[in-house]
Amino acid sequence: MKKLWGGRFEMESEAWVDEFGASISFDQNLAEEDLLGSIAHVKMLGKTGIISEADMNDILGGLGQLMMELKDGKLEFKTELEDIHLNLEKLLHDRIGPVAGKLHTARSRNDQVATDMHLYLKKTVNEVLLGINQFRHVLAEKAEEHVETIMPGYTHLQHAQPISFAHHLLAYYEMLSRDVERFSESLSRIDSSPLGSAALSGTTFPVDRFYSAELLGFSKVYENSLDAVSDRDFILEFLSNASILMMHLSRLAEEMILWTSHEFHFIELSDAFSTGSSIMPQKKNPDMAELIRGKTGRVYGHLFSLLTILKGLPLAYNKDLQEDKEGMFDTAETILKSLSIFSGMIETMTVHKSVMEEATQKDFSNATELADYLAGKGIPFREAHEIVGKLVLDCTKKGCYLQDIPLAEYQAVSQLIEADIYDALSSKQAVLKRNSYGGTGFEQIKQALGRIKASF
DSSP states (O other): OOOTTGGGOSSOOOHHHHHHHOOHHHHGGGHHHHHHHHHHHHHHHHHTTSSOHHHHHHHHHHHHHHHHHHHTTOOOOOGGGOSHHHHHHHHHHHHHGGGGGGGGTTOOHHHHHHHHHHHHHHHHHHHHHHHHHHHHHHHHHHHHHTTTOEEEEEETTEEEEEEEHHHHHHHHHHHHHHHHHHHHHHHHHHSEEOTTOTTTTOOSSOOOHHHHHHHTTOSEEOSOHHHHHHOOHHHHHHHHHHHHHHHHHHHHHHHHHHHTSTTTOOEEOOGGGOBOOSSOTTOOBOHHHHHHHHHHHHHHHHHHHHHHHHTTOOSSOOGGGGGGSHHHHHHHHHHHHHHHHHHHHHHHOEEOHHHHHHTTTSSSTTHHHHHHHHHHTTOOHHHHHHHHHHHHHHHHHHTOOGGGSOHHHHHHHOTTOOTTHHHHTSHHHHHHTOOSTTSSSHHHHHHHHHHHHHHO
16 A cells, blocks of 8 residues: 655555554544644644645535544455554545645644644543542541541551541542642643644744643644644653642552451452452452452553653654554543542442441550540650650550559559540540641541541
8 A cells, every 4th residue: 555655755654563553553542632633733734824724624524424434333444554543644635635635735644633632641640530520429428437437547557546437438538639630630631732843943934832722622832843742741741740630540449459368358349340250159258359450560660661662762752652642542541430430349348337436445545535635644754755655564464454554553554544544545535636727636537527528
């Protein structure tokens, strides 16, 4: 098949070489964006008089036909035509004849593909924001159900202090809120049109870049044509934001995997988000959570891949940049599906409240309460800390807990300790009293949920 750029060449490349250089297998994901960019470009060519109104209308008619065929799944793309741009140009030529060749006036595949990716990511980031906000809604709703569900809080994966399960869930809500901020802020940099920059230096034709940008819904245009065709910062930022988002999801996935284990038994996932074993009949595996945890590394890889591709590239366009798309597409699909799955997992999971609370009874997570109690009686906190540490050591040797120590033994340590110590040592009181702003106290959580509801 004759190449659309073949005038300079005397030899045809071999099929396997064409296959190696082709990107149509993945950049066909940009077909709709490419057609939208072409529609805006040809309207601009007509408005500025670069082509006649009749030619503009012929081309617009052909592009409209291709858009309908694309949405009906009727377009077929060929490897020998390399990429989505040349495939669509050839299909347009088949529909309307030689006038299709005027579409590429004052345009290069360099600014064409950059425009496509800006359009794609603008759409995708808005979809991601919808997905994150849906998941935030689910977390807030689940938290509202479990304000007074007590669980161990951990540091170093050791029992630290009792907390509300709602407080734990809302920590992830806050992480996701920062993700929303990052993706939202990135839109201002995605929302810029490279179209009209041509190959690298602009064009001799009197193009109106602001008009085509307006048609495509961009708020601004790139100020420098070299930068316009070589910039991939907006994709790097998307991959970076996606990596942080996946890290947050992976942390929660890891906790849910632990919580579903026989040793924890804090939660049970719905059958819809679990799988079994081919040999062990009793198994119910949290595979979806494990897959999200695993796919996090995949998204990280796409970020580091593009950083590595870009680090040594001279201006402007280089074929290396063909490698910027597969990771972008895969990342978009991964994070959108992960958010949807996580929303379903959290919404349908069963929380074993009694198991969670019992886990705070047979431990020393109330040790800080005793130290605070003594400090409240006037004992310097460092001295109180040492007293409690010795009591914990004594309890571990005897096989009991702080709430099991008789009042007489407590008063032998300090006459300041009274019968109300046992109330102070209860896990519910420990949570209830932590009423500092942003703390795990029930009233603080209710206030946080009120702020969340007001923000939606």
